[in-house]
Amino acid sequence: MTTNTRAASYTTGSDQKRTIHFPDEHAHRSKGLPAVPNAIIECKDVNVYYNAFRAVTGVDLAFGSKEITALIGPSGCGKSTLLRSLNRMNDLIDGARVEGSVTFQGEDIYHREVDAIEVRRRIGMVFQKPNPFPKSIYDNIAYGPRVIGMKASNMDDLVEEALTRAALWTEVKDKLKQSAFGLSGGQQQRLCIARTIAVKPDVILMDEPCSSLDPIATSRIEDLMYELREDYTIIIVTHNMQQAARVADRTAFFTALASEETGDRTGLLVEYDLTKKIFESPADQRTEDYISGRFG
Template identity: 70%
Template sequence: MDGAPDGVIELRDLEVFYGDFRAVKDVTMGFGSKEITALIGPSGCGKSTVLRCLNRMNDLVPGARVQGRVAYHGVDIYEPEVDVIEVRRRIGMVFQKPNPFPKSIFDNVAYGPRVTGMKTDNMDEVVERALRGAALWDEVKDKLKQNAFGLSGGQQQRLCIARAIATSPEVILMDEPCSALDPIATAKIEDLMVELAATYTIIIVTHNMQQAARVSQRTGFFTAEADDMGHRTGRLVEFATTEHIFGNPTDSRTEAYITGRFG
């Protein structure tokens, strides 16, 4: 297994339960600084579940519990004394479908800094910096007071990225960020991801293997295994450089998925 250098987040023997159901087991991997890591695999294999563990979004799911270790710079984020709000400030998230708030473009971006109590002398500068970082400033700078719902789907997703980076996180999680977008908007988001990786550690879940191959440096392949009762549990099969996963995978299950023979 090829771990990432300069690990920002390290998973060790991660398991996730929803009540008595074990959704994910045996996940050990690391995410490197200023790299893009893609999590791929068939539906129901636990990719998004693992992603949501990285900033404790699973805390919001009734009955969910996490076992094993999720360490951010060596600190287990599931320790009782850890501030969950601070975790989510440092590890931001962009969801599958654009989900702007029913507010102005400006207030969408300013929401995170305001709700986390981030100290700033000039919110206008914070908003502009985030919108520039999300490659959206030139398109919206003259309509910051307009409702965010007036933007196109691709613009709304970039607005959500701006909202995520407004709190100055170190890590950005993206759960299938292009699945609801057309090819042109998808290309813009992919270009943006590559640009953002100069500043942020990015971890994406994607069903688009071509996207994973285009943008990521490392790839983790997950699959789901059924027990005698038919319950399917996700697990990490292989984690390595993207070049290795797509060019010369070690596990036959990875090769079968990459070549389209299952999944």
């Protein structure tokens, strides 16, 4: 983590000086706006509705392959909604509808010939609250490969590999047959990440994965994300701006606009750029207000 980063000073709301590391390898393209090379997922004019209510409006966003992209913004700005529309998890909510196009490797994931099941096999998801299955640690990992009919010559090896990648193997290798509910919150969340890795997706969506964890567990997950970035594209929704600053290559800032008639809040994308740019010299005043803590 230290090799590719440089330190920047950052003043938090409580006037404490903190040092935050920015990934520097994309510094050469920090000029110019959102042109994202090797985008794996692209959103064009995406609107998400819950029945008549528009939760997200007109989002144009591209997610770079093998990068970490953070979606930040105040509550109700539609970042989780947008995230869930990237692997069709919104299909499960009655009345949810996506307009515009979301493409994965150039193919529209909402095309009628595309099966949502296949989309989710390629684009996995880690949730806000750790949600291990009521099964053993081993079976939690083996579940995904089993249901998608993955041809694994040796399931034991696959489980070990997934747990090792998620930095959990040494902690659980002697209790693989025990219930996953016996693990701590942070371990459970890493188990959920391991479970997602086990089906070998291309993209991992993370919806506030650290919001229920303490700072130490959070930092372990962040280290893990940084390691996983070598092989996976990660898109993370977070309320923690420092987390975005620490881990993300690019950051998208969203805000919510309240309708004058109904008071419904609709989310829209304000600014999207390299994380360094967003945190050091944001182009939009609203971004700057939010970053510097002057926002609500």
